Amino acid sequence: MSTTARLSAVGAAALLALTTGTVSAQGSAPSASPEAKGAKQITVTSKAFHQGAKIPKKYTCDGADVSPPLKWRHIPKRAKKLALVVDDPDAPGGTWTHWVVLDIAKSTRGSRIGKVPKGGVQAKNSWGDAAYGGPCPPSGTHRYRFKLYALDHATGLRRGAPLKRALRAVSKHAIKHGKLMGRYTAK
Secondary structure (H helix, E strand, O other): OOHHHHHHHHHHHHHHHHHHOOOOOOOOOOOOOOOOOOOOOOEEEOOOOOOOOEOOHHHOOOOOOOOOOEEEEOOOOOOOEEEEEEEEOOOOOOOEEEEEEEEEEOOOOEEOOOOOOOOOEEEOOOOOOOOOOOOOOOOOEEEEEEEEEEEOOOOOOOOOOOHHHHHHHHHHHEEEEEEEEEEEEOO
16 A cells, blocks of 8 residues: 555544544554463564664655564463564554464564564454555654564464454454564654
8 A cells, every 4th residue: 555545544544533533443452361470571572673762764654664574582382373463552543553463373483574474364454455564654753563462272364354353363362462662753
């Protein structure tokens, strides 16, 4: 989806929220129930940016719009699969989901630039695309959360699964999670 189309979609969502007086929860990310006390949280990192830092232009709609390289560790032994959800909690109409990858192989320890993690299946994002859509804020600085979930069961969903259905499946099967947050400012 083009930058103009993305900005139009985000703007339309903001206008809808303002005119109806409601804020959409579309794309709200699931929360995971904690494991036993003392268990380490999943750690998510990137060579491209550090926790809380600016996300480089390359990984946004102003650049190549490819997913950044990610690494993760401390996956619980009882996990069967993993899921990755990238979202923007600062979007005008409520949380905007940029990428959902389901049923990633448990043995996978990261993803390469512009690649879907091993075994992963892409569900639709808030734009309706089964793909990565990088940060593209309509204005100001937004936070982008790269959240990895350990799942107790495969979701069984196929490529292009509807966003809400995908997020419900992650929420239902999440046993632990970790996240990396970066920021990007509109050009």
